Amino acid sequence: FSIEEKKTHIVMNPNGTVTFKISRKWFFDKESSNGTLDDIVTTLNAVAMSAATTAKDWSRLMTSPLSIAMIQTGQKIYIQKKVGDLLFFGYKDPLLDIADSLPKFIGVDIPFDKFGWFYKRNESSDFEGVFNMNTGVNDIYQLGRLHNWNYYNFTNFYDEPCDMVNGSAGELFPPNQTKEKAIEFYSADLCRSLKLTFKEEEVIHGITGYKYTGNEYTFDNGTLDPSNECFCNGACSPAGVLNVTSCRYGAPGFVSFPHFYLADKFYLDQVEGMRPDAAKHTLFITLQPETGIPLDVAARFQINILLSPIEKFSLFKNVPTIYFPMIWFEQRATITSRLAWQVKFALAAPLIGQIVSFLFIVGGVAVMAYYLYLIVPY
Incomplete structure (x- = not known):
């Protein structure tokens, strides 16, 4: 897929921030794909597993009808669906209709009539929420930093302080980046901020950039860094995964x-x-350090569903406990050669200004000398 992104609902605020939403449009790239959106794949039944997980602590009086409904609607542990339906188009599932009919006091609120990993996201300006970002007009070193997301500087999806909205919006970073200091950005998809650390220098279109990458600390469970334990949401899994249950x-x-x-x-x-491979699976952002301009970005994540035995539901009563990989994706953006030329010009501007000033001074001295030569008699 190729992606077009635009900012919508843009409002410039008097406090030096800008409020906006993000709309993304995906286009299927048939030429670059080795399959079609009509291909059939077999995958875990995420809707049924999610329903069982949500209801596992309910009383038998409430779970028994749901368990029977799963059997009557022909729910299976694994399903076969078209790629397009699993991604953007979505597919109907009777369990979603059942969830929609439940009393509001139960606390099940699913705003979708179909299921798909990116269903209703294509061209939506509401999916990622409302961003309020610092413009740097009052302090250039605050450029790109989020002031809040969805009108708050915290999310309530994780325990404190992991629920804080910190860092950049992911597209603009303050100038004068260093190798010693990590960069931080907020991901609306993960409902949290992520820190990347300097890995190496990298040259892109003739511009030297600092490459910052994710590492073992990114999805640590508190083993390496105790401050990460608040991302566990009460029950820490082995290191390397992030529990996003509360924000999904x-x-x-x-x-x-x-x-x-x-x-x-x-x-x-x-x-x-x-087959984990650093070259294919590393999350990274490469910045031009003096300006903070992103030169190359690769957001690479995998979505997993926890398949686990749930005694109250016969469909899942005897299943093993597995963190089941559902889909992994990469969002890649690299600066174009034209924009790279503009960055080079911006970097060279101070030097060009010095040279021009020097030439003006030399020219002025030369003109004055010539004038004196003309008026001074021998």
């Missing part, structure tokens, strides 16, 4: 790097076919 309508979702790259060996032993 109660679905047992866990995010990792693709192929469980940098994750505990526990996950690799559960699933066949995992």
